[in-house]
Amino acid sequence: MEVMQISGNDVAFLQEKAQVDVQISTAKLYPRNNKRSLENAIFTATIDKETAATCTYSVPRGGKAITGPSVHLAKILAQCWGNMRIEAKVIEVGDKHVTSQAVAFDLENNVAIKVEVKRSIMTRSGRMNDDMIVVTGNAGNSIALRNAILSVIPKAIVDKVYNSAKSTITGDISDATKLLKRRKQVVDGLIQTYGLTEKEILSPIGKAAIDHVTADDIVVLIGIGQAIKDGDTTVDEAFKGGKTFVHKTTEESEKERMATLINDATTQEDLAKLEKDVQPELLDLFNQKKEGLK
């Protein structure tokens, strides 16, 4: 009898391979019914407004709200699409980042997508503590998993389910009265829950007045609420960090204008034209420039 030496690593690999082989065989034996999978996903995602609301997320990035299908929707899709193997894990904890990796494997079509997401673990006061690093790693896993699943499942399917969820979120807003009512509900909800002002609520959607809030904006606002609940963003980041119009006083604008004109001046003649209008606070700058041009 020949005895083969098998290392621990080989055992794990063989076990994994056997598992995948069985899953692929099962998938081939019981292929999915695309139509039914889609119907099931839509049914689950739109079973009630609360569930539908978890299907979208909005986070502010670069002064705008990024909205899209959430990890919850991705999971619903994976469950209903079937014949999939999905996993996510933290693969590296570095000095400044954690790296999450997720794989979504469509066993029936033999398509696998691997996605990596890096999340910063630095705060203003230095590196996060271990607990927060775990939390950040989990958030990274969620994002990586969502991106992997949404890359494997056909976009047409994702969009159909996502749009159905959005319609459920906004409810019936087929006429102006209904839109007005829903808009009020959402805005009042945010004011009461997070103690926000109307201006703060309008900031991530870039609208000047509540009257201009559209159905799409409602989805964004509900999505932001969901992202806050999921820990993807904070109230401050979503509603108070967005850039808003900076309104300077006339005096401030005039001082800035004069400072620019003084700096622009290339001759004594240019400066002389400004002299009568120079504000007292800018006299030093003016005199320095005058000396410089001599």
Add this chain to the structure above:
Amino acid sequence: MDFSKLLFRCSSLGYLLSETREKSNYQKWLDAKANYSKLLDEKNNMQQFNKDGKTLSLNFKKKNDAVIAAGKLETELYAVKDEIILSESAKTHLIDLYVSITTGRNTDIENKYMRKGNEVEEDAITLYSRIKKQMFRKNEEHLKNEYIMGTPDTWIGESIHKSIFVPDMKSSWDLYTFYRTYTKELSKIYFWQSIGYQWLTGAKKGSIAYCLVNTPQPLIDAEIRRIWYKIGQPTENSEIFQDLVKETTASMTYDDIDYRKRLLEYFVDWQDEYADKIIKYVKAGRLYLAQIHEELTLKQSS
């Protein structure tokens, strides 16, 4: 409701004074007068009698009748030559104004172009000042006379009331709209707005200064969001989307362009007859508003 003292905004004068498709009463009178003179000359140069020297020729009779008819028309038109015919766009504008006055609703629903114009007013004055190498201040005073009202952006002169020049800033939405103004004639709306400001300030010269200044960040963000919806709400990692964000931002900020190339200015000169023209149209506008009010009151109460 009394419209007899209603003041028109300088920005609305262009609508009120817009030209009609048909000739003005004055032009009709001038044409009729010219026609009358021509027919009269022709008649005077005609053979009056037939060969018998006694009876009037048929042609002369016909010409004489034509002269009488032309003279009658000229007299009729003379009586109304100073009456203003409001154009269809003037009437539409007046109806909008009537709704606004009587219901308190405003038709000026805010849009991104207006928003930018309001938000960058000071920046536009700064750009203008830099190019003119002269300090311009934003005027805050609302001016009016018996017919019109308005708030000019800025001025040159002893005070806003003793101006010698009133430039009016128009902030272009982007590079394309800025350069497009170069190929077009100055719009009548802006022309009459400038004339209105000149009348109110006493300036004999004004201008419309198209300025290209950076779009404020919240408006750039709103534009990016609009694109994001348009291309199907991609994820934030989408390369196409990121490229569009870069392109959009670049197309709405102009620090890389020499500031001296970011102004296009059209000058508008004052003529005394403009004041008479505005007065006539304002009076006609007031009458039209009163007429709308009377007719609507009758219709709505019957």
